[in-house]
Amino acid sequence: MIDTLLYGVTIGAILYIFSIGLSITFGTMQIVNFAHGMVYSLGVYLFITFLPWVAGIFPLAMALAVAAMLPIAYLVERFIIRRLYGESLDYAIIATYAVLLIGADVIKYIWGTEPQPVSDPIGIPLVIFGVVIQLYRVVVFLSAIVLFIGLKIFFTRNVIGKVVIAALEDRDGVRALGLDVNKYFSIAFIIGSGLAVLGGVLYSPITTSEPYMGFHILLLAFAVVIVGGMGNLTGTFFSAFALGMVIAITGRLYSSAADTMVFVVMALVLLKDPIFNFFRKLVGKPAIS
């Protein structure tokens, strides 16, 4: 029971860290950004490459992988995402999906299709009530909590954070204040991308990494973002953990239904509001009325 619970919060933590960037892109630009999965998987492969270079020091390789992906994220934002703003939803899906596919191909070309295991960097088992659990998973869970608090502070105290949140509420209103929304959005996008890499790296010792890893987490993360409310960062936090628990509990009872249950939950949440409302949110309010 405790191990299921811990598995749930670990998956929840990873989903949360990954989903923040998606949620911001949804909320500010009304863009469905599949390229987020590319940043995630490429970041993890870079991490795996860096690890032996830095004598296996996990946090150092992680920092290098995040740093290496930031310029790539910037290019994706500057030359792809920004051009899609205001275009129809399907253009955004097609263009960013292409980036995701290219990313998978690049990975296959450089690293091959072999799954890449990463060993647990802590490797200390704890025994709680007679159940063995890995300390590493507790650390992952705690990282997500710390991140949540850190982001809360950033988005309520820091000027950049405040502007991003204001743009989530009313993009045109922010522009009316003479602020270049794109500049702030770029910063948020890059932070979100860095977090995607962070999530991927933290997840790598728990799972095995393979070229299509970005596709799988994206699907789950879309469910997280939709359940949590697009652009709602607190909602994203809670829905990530809730869906993480759904995955863990279903996985224990009937493992092949774990992912399906996530979408059943998502469907229930969506049906609660009329479906019409969902599409309105997805497409965004009319620019100016």
Next chain:
Amino acid sequence: MSEMISTSGLTKKFKELVAVNQVNFRVAEGQVAGVIGPNGSGKTTLFNLLSGYFPPSEGQVTFQGEDVTGQPPEARVAMGMARTFQLVSVFDHLTVWENLVLSNVRFRHNGSWLTNFFFKNARKKAILEYCQESLDTVALSDQAGTVTSELSYGDKRMLEIAIALSLKPKLLLLDEPLAGLSDHEIGEVIELLQKVKSDFTLVIIEHKISKIMDLVESLSVMNEGAIICEGEPDEVLSNTDVRECYWGREDC
């Protein structure tokens, strides 16, 4: 008198619909201009073109003698153009005070990093004082700590105007600022505008023509995307075309 803003052949098409059609609109510096017209006649679209939210399908916008047609909204704000929205636009999750401070974010980063470094606190202090002043102008000082979502619609409108004023505009565009307000609130907004109008050029879209008759010095009437009549308010309102398009409307 020099021109504050002018357009030539300004046109906006949404697919087949021509929302703004070959509009030549000009407002002289210091003037208070009104824009009226029936629902869907293109008034808001005209504002969106003036303020840069839509690129025009054809034509130009000239602001203070400069062609700004390709400039984004934020650049026009920096040049001194502020606007409000038909549906009031303030940040509901922030307090009244935070709304004002946010609207002054861009002033924080003026100047070189050196002056920013040495005068950061002085500038911050000046900004805070300035925000306080703006609040006093609209008599919302008591509500400074209130979360904006709890304000009445009228107070939100006042705050939105205060924010626009705090941008120190040379040209202020107000899109139906009186819509949805009680008579008492309308009186307050009008009083405020009378008080501050000498500081800038003002263009105001309004359905409640009678309420702004004392305020505006010129009136333009839009119908089906075109300006069908403009001039002195009294003359415009006695024009037969205008009467026809407003025929049956209680406001006239």
